Amino acid sequence: MTATTTTTATTASKSAPDPDANALLRAFLAHFPTEAGGNESDDADVGISPIILQRNRFFPTQFLAQLSPLLRARLAYNLQMVSGEGSAGGAQWVQLLSWSSDVADPDEVAARIYADLVTTKTVLDVEREQGRVAGADVLGFRRLDAEELLYGVSVPRAAVDIFWEWNEHETRWLVFEVRERETDGALDWHETVAAAEDAFVAGGVAEADDDDYWDQYDRDDKPAEPAPAPAADDDEYYARYDAVETAIADPAPAAAAPAPSPVEQHIADTVRSLQTLALGSGIAAAEFRALVAGAVRD
Structure with a gap:
């Protein structure tokens, strides 16, 4: 690892504000598509490439605005999967929100994640109306490389983890990955950004x-x-x-x-x-x- 790489990563993390897990989760679930189609025309296109907006035919712009640029591109350029053609329940597109490669049955996993998120969204909406808010289970921080600083949260009442990344250009936390909850503890998470940076430097992974x-x-x-x-x-x-x-x-x-x-x-x-x-x-x-x-x- 070079001094330049370490300095770049540390500088970027210093500009990242402490994330609010519950606020991030509520915003994500509030605009999570519950069916294919229904693209909304709204003003939430800050940070979204004009090409992505032009190609988008299936998702609310508010939903895309919460995703990392690479996830937006994956959804925009995999239209057959996004449209739900050949997939049970139209949930196949959820695969595109994950970077995991060791999934035995991606369609089945995508359907489970989709069902879990839709159910959680409904439950949390009801609880919010009743004045009750379920707290998200924070996994912590993890620096993946010199560019990606991740923040992990487990969705309450669902076997789903969501990772956000700090986007320096858009100056906000954006969804980096949505995946089934890890059970083997393969990923190392840290309570603070500083601890994640120290582990990154000590491990020499960059x-x-x-x-x-x-x-x-x-x-x-x-x-x-x-x-x-x-x-x-x-x-x-x-x-x-x-x-x-x-x-x-x-x-x-x-x-x-x-x-x-x-x-x-x-x-x-x-x-x-x-x-x-x-x-x-x-x-x-x-x-x-x-x-x-x-x-x-x-």
Whole structure:
């Protein structure tokens, strides 16, 4: 881990406010879609890429506004799954809210998560009207890599965990993942951001900015060292995610260039972040490359 990586992670975490677990959970459940369709036209498009808003036909904008940019893109570019075609109960799209790769029956798990969240939403609405509020079970904080600082919460009365990530650009906590509750304690959570940062530094698990990090996983693949990315304003921020999303939806051969553009560099950095996530979840480097290649071909 380099000093730059450590400083970047620490600086980002210092700007993250203490999250309110109950407020985050209530906001998520309040706009969680209970059926396919019914896209709402509202003004909650802050931070959402214009391309995502244009492609969205199924979800309330208020719901998308709570998701991380990568989750928004997954929903927007998997329209067949989102539309519920070939899925029982139209819950198949819930798979797209999770990054877990070791699920034996994704459709069944998605249906359980969907049913649990819909039931919990109904129960909490009734309790709120009665003046009773069930407290969320906080898992804690965990830094995944130099960019992702996670905050985990267990949904009351449901076997579901929700992880939020601090988004530096949008300056708010956004949903990073929705998954079945872990029972093996595989993920290490910490009571404070500072403790999570200390564990991250001590463990030496970070998104590296040199080839040596990736060599330990695959000696045959050595990505080029990225150049420092310039600070992004809103237009560039959207353009970066639009480029990633457009590449997923309509891939085209990349032209050779002496040096990557800022958008191209961001795509490379995004893929590296995904590989960090994949490797940390137990996915082999070769399997990750196959997943990426399959996604682009599709």
